[in-house]
Amino acid sequence: MRADRFTGQTAFITGSAQGMGFQTALDMAKEGASVVISDVDEEALGQGAEILSRQGAAFLALKCDVSDPREVEAAVGKTLETFDRLDILINNAGILKNFPIEETTDELLRQTIGINVMGALYAIRAVTPAMKRRHYGRIINVSSICGKMGDHSTTYAYGASKGALLSVTRSVAYQLGPFGVTCNCIAPHAVMTKLMAYWDEGRKKDAAEKIPVRRLGTVEDMSHLMMFLASPEAGFINGENVNINGGYYMD
Ligand SMILES: NC(=O)c1ccc[n+]([C@@H]2O[C@H](COP(=O)([O-])OP(=O)(O)OC[C@H]3O[C@@H](n4cnc5c(N)ncnc54)[C@H](O)[C@@H]3O)[C@@H](O)[C@H]2O)c1
Numbered sequence: 597m598r599a600d601r602f603t604g605q606t607a608f609i610t611g612s613a614q615g616m617g618f619q620t621a622l623d624m625a626k627e628g629a630s631v632v633i634s635d636v637d638e639e640a641l642g643q644g645a646e647i648l649s650r651q652g653a654a655f656l657a658l659k660c661d662v663s664d665p666r667e668v669e670a671a672v673g674k675t676l677e678t679f680d681r682l683d684i685l686i687n688n689a690g691i692l693k694n695f696p697i698e699e700t701t702d703e704l705l706r707q708t709i710g711i712n713v714m715g716a717l718y719a720i721r722a723v724t725p726a727m728k729r730r731h732y733g734r735i736i737n738v739s740s741i742c743g744k745m746g747d748h749s750t751t752y753a754y755g756a757s758k759g760a761l762l763s764v765t766r767s768v769a770y771q772l773g774p775f776g777v778t779c780n781c782i783a784p785h786a787v788m789t790k791l792m793a794y795w796d797e798g799r800k801k802d803a804a805e806k807i808p809v810r811r812l813g814t815v816e817d818m819s820h821l822m823m824f825l826a827s828p829e830a831g832f833i834n835g836e837n838v839n840i841n842g843g844y845y846m847d
Pocket of ligand 1: 692739791
């Protein structure tokens with residue numbers, strides 16, 4: 597792994613105040629990228645900014661609700677104004693709530709699709725002109741094992757939202773590939789972030805026992821994969837979905 601892999605490049609990561617999005621921002625900054633962390637959680641955003649600042653990273657921390665296209669356009673505009681280029685977009689923002697099908701409200705359906713799917717569509721649209729102009733880009737969508745398997749236990753809209761990202765990835769890969777822009781997707785499972793705080797110790801132990809490598813995922817595992825897909829070296833990988841689940845689900 598080259599220490600300067602992202603020197604001169606700018607990465608915009610949604611929902612990146614914490615969890616795997618933040619870890620990826622931090623790791624990319626260590627490898628030379630200017631990074632934009634953006635989120636609705638302003639307290640976590642402040643904490644993330646402090647860590648990046650201590651590392652001496654070139655960064656912006658922006659409040660950005662991905663379900664609002666104006667906020668996404670504004671955040672992308674600010675990124676370009678500050679760093680003059682945008683090489684990498686990671687659509688990482690997501691929510692997951694637990695409700696049986698019959699108790700899922702209209703609001704939760706709208707919110708889940710609005711953030712997990714519309715957010716990615718808005719961000720891809722917003723970055724496309726800048727990426728096309730420079731004939732370079734790496735777009736990564738964070739889907740989920742639930743996008744492929746269906747969702748066992750959380751709202752059924754979550755699986756739907758993550759499945760949609762698989763298709764979005766392929767459409768973008770077809771349409772932006774000729775402009776030097778690749779689009780890929782990752783499908784994680786069992787990473788103990790805030791999103792997964794509802795898993796108790798018993799569930800974690802049970803899940804780890806069912807994963808062939810006998811452990812849960814880490815934010816570093818996710819970051820390593822996203823950094824590879826975001827790197828110049830990954831230019832011939834386009835429209836792929838990469839399972840990252842220790843072998844729990846293979847296809
Ligand atoms: N943790 C896992 O096991 C797992 C598995 C599969 C997929 N994922 C996906 O990974 C992505 C990152 O999640 P994580 O596990 O790091 O959890 P996380 O909760 O640490 O990160 C998600 C972030 O998204 C932010 N967010 C929520 N709504 C937003 C909005 N409207 N606009 C902008 N940001 C918003 C949250 O504030 C949070 O910081 C999500 O898309 C999630 O669905 C996670």
